[in-house]
Amino acid sequence: QSALTQPPSASGSPGQSVTISCTGTSNDVGGYDYVSWYQQHPGKVPKLMIYEVSKRPSGVPDRFSGSKSDNTASLTVSGLQAEDEADYYCSSYVGANNVVFGGGTKLTVL
C-alpha cells in the first residue's frame, strides 16, 4: 500500500490560515469518510486533532478544521499561533482492515 501524499512543508505567519493537503485515491481517502489528522511536536506523542474528516475531539481548538473533496483531504489551521508549529500527519482507512498514514507535513510559523 502507498502512503498518502502530503506536502513536506507548509508555513504561515501568526494570525494567518494555512491548509495542508492529503491526497490519496478512490480506494482510501476518496472511498471512506475515515480520514484523521495528528499533530506531533518534536519528541512528543502524536495527538489526534481531527477524525472522520471534519470532527474535532474535545479540547482541540476550533481553529483546526478538516474537509475532503474527492480523493484529497485537507486540514486548515486558522489564526496560526506559535504553538501550532509541529509535524502533521493524515491517516485513512483503506478497506480490508488496513490503515495508511501520509508522509507528514512540517508546519512552520514564521
Place this chain on the structure above:
Amino acid sequence: QVQLQESGPGLVKPSQTLSLTCTVSGGSISSGGYYWSWIRQQPGKGLEWIGYIYFSGSSYYNPSLKGRVAISVDTSKNQFSLNVNSVTASDTAVYYCAKTDWTAFFDCWGQGTLVTVSS
C-alpha cells in the same frame, strides 16, 4: 481516561525477534468497541501503522509487514503484544501502542518506546 504504556527491550540483535507489550489502564480491552494498534516511527521519519487486534483475538496487519509481524492479546492482564521477527536495522524505531476507533482513528497513545536493532 484510558492510558497505555509500552514495555520491552530497548535493544534487539539483528535477525532476532522484537517483542513489546502494551498495558492498558483506565479501561478494559474486553469491553470491546475498539481495536488496539501498534504504530512505529523510524528516526526522523513518518508514522507507519503496523496492525491492530480486537479483544476476541482477531488481528490485522499492514501488508508490507505481513509475515514478520504478530499481535496478540491477553485480556486477563489487559495487555496486547507485538512480535516482529527477523529484525534488521530498518526496524529501529519508536514503537507506539494506541487505542483505535472503528473508523480507524487513534485517540489515545502510549508514550512510545525506542527499539534499536544493533549487534
